[in-house]
């Protein structure tokens with residue numbers, strides 16, 4: 001162990017990889033099956049900024065990396081470690097320090113060949129009105145918020161190489177799980193639940209297949225009106241958020 005500014009830190013080097021901010025691998029599916037932001041567009045260009053800069057720019061070092069505050073890293077044995085945050089008053093305040101050098105952990109330009117943690121990452125959604133967003137995740141693999149919490153409590157489904165270090169078994173109690181679900185449900189705006197203004201919608205004409213001659217069949221969804229509906233919008237399959 002080393003000590004930096006009075007903070008005891010592991011002496012081993014930590015593995016720090018660059019990735020697009022806000023995109024994480026939470027271990028829903030194996031990376032090879034579902035590369036997410038690690039894939040390419042139809043023209044063969046990387047979907048992520050990180051890998052795009054590495055591939056397209058002759059000198060990607062001209063782009064810059066932003067160190068993540070509160071970053072958790074992996075030590076040489078693959079165990080998560082928390083590098084020390086620079087103390088208040090330090091010139092590096094707000095940044096995470098390299099245990100070996102005491103300097104900010106990610107600084108300098110992006111290297112063309114450095115490894116990244118882009119594969120298997122997906123965009124982190126906001127959680128407003130998440131009660132109505134089921135089935136959850138980009139896979140639609142979880143039907144209720146309880147299933148989402150159980151997934152996080154398990155530390156994800158697959159031990160991907162790029163798994164975000166914060167995704168690890170949580171050992172939540174039953175009471176903590178219920179409290180977390182109640183919190184997520186509290187993010188529902190009652191105006192959304194009843195489609196009241198500004199969350200009402202005008203009359204919508206939606207294509208719904210075609211007839212035998214190949215002509216579009218349209219379905220009309222009536223306008224709600226600013227006062228909203230008398231019945232609430234329903235959750236996925238009408239399931240309770242607490243249902244396992």
Ligand code: HEM
Nearest residue numbers: 024026122123124125130133136137138139148152164166
């Ligand atoms: C216990 C703590 C957490 C809770 C309750 C939670 C809740 C959720 C929920 C409900 C969704 C699905 C939203 C939807 O489908 O509309 C979601 C998706 C997501 N969360 Fe979390 N989250 C937690 C921790 C984290 C952490 C620590 C990270 C990042 C390291 C993260 C990153 C993501 C990402 C990337 C997605 C989208 C995944 C996909 O669709 O593939 N979450 N989260």
